[in-house]
Amino acid sequence: MYTPPHFREDDPAALRAIIRAARLATLVTMGEGGLTATPLPLLAEEGPEGLRLIGHLARANPQWRGFDPAIPALALFQGPEAYVSPSWYATKAETHKVVPTWNYVAVHAYGRLEVVEEPDALHAIVSRLTDHHESGRATPWAVTDAPPDFIRAQLKGIVGVVLHVDRLEGKRKLSQNRNEADRAGVRQGLSASADPRDRAVGEMV
Template sequence: MYVPPAFRDTELASLHGAIRAARLANLVTATAEGLLATPLPLFLEEAEGEQGVLYGHLARANPQWKQPALGEALAIFMGPDAYVSPGWYPTKAESGKVVPTWNYVTVHATGPIEFFEDPGRLLAVVSRLTEQHEAGRAMPWAVADAPESFVRAQLRGIVGLRLPIARLEGKRKLSQNRSEADREGVAAGLAASDDPADQAMGALIPR
């Protein structure tokens, strides 16, 4: 990923935070059949390894797990993003030398990938993912709420994945390359939007 110095994020806590906040990742592997990609939820086990380990699962019918990866796998996590109008820059009125851009937060996690079929490990993964995404609900659903025989049958339809993170690349493109006045204009423009995604990005603009 191309990351200019002004946008580079190297803080492990920040990178892990972006991973945890992302609701969906894209898992990409290069294979002899070409590039394969699957959108799927992953969870981060921070206590494993130096940079953490990612866990998730694929449908057994998905060919991605059957095709050996050529080199490392890549998990792409996207955070908030928003279009930035040049009309929000005070610089527009001063010189007119402005263009549109896009602000966003993203983390790329790279490492060797392994797939597993052990029912016990699969149950642990789906339980952890469920707990993560049900947390905060008034009546959270749990895997144990379903009949045990049904859960066992469902587990036969998936394959687990484990990706020890060997390298993390983070990019936080938040108008850091603009003047303070321009950043204020971007923050105000995004805050005034009716789109919650725009508002989330506006709150991240450094001032």
């Protein structure tokens, strides 16, 4: 990911927070057929060997069979993002030498991809993902709420994936390259938007 120094995010805690806040990732692998990408939720877990990301793919998805294990896999996490109008810049009134841009937060995670087919390990991955996403509900659903034979049948249709992360790249492009008056205009413009995604970026600028 191209990251000029003023947009680079290197703090491990901040990078992990961005990953955990992202609702959906994109898993990218390389194989004989070229690049393959699948959108999927990935859960970040810390272990003795460091950060790992767990999830699952449909067994019918050729990605889990076709990737080259010698080439690192890549998980893309997109944080808040928004269009930035040049009309918000104070510089526009002074010189008119301004153009539109896009503000965003992103993390790229690289590492070794492991495929999990063993039923108990796969059941554990699905359970942890479910518990994570159900945790905020008044009456959370659990995998154990469904009949065991039904769950066993469902597990036959998927494979687990674990990305053992060895490198993180982070970027916060939030108008750091503009002067304070321009940044104030961006904050004001985004904060006035009816779109909550824009307002979220405005709070970060």
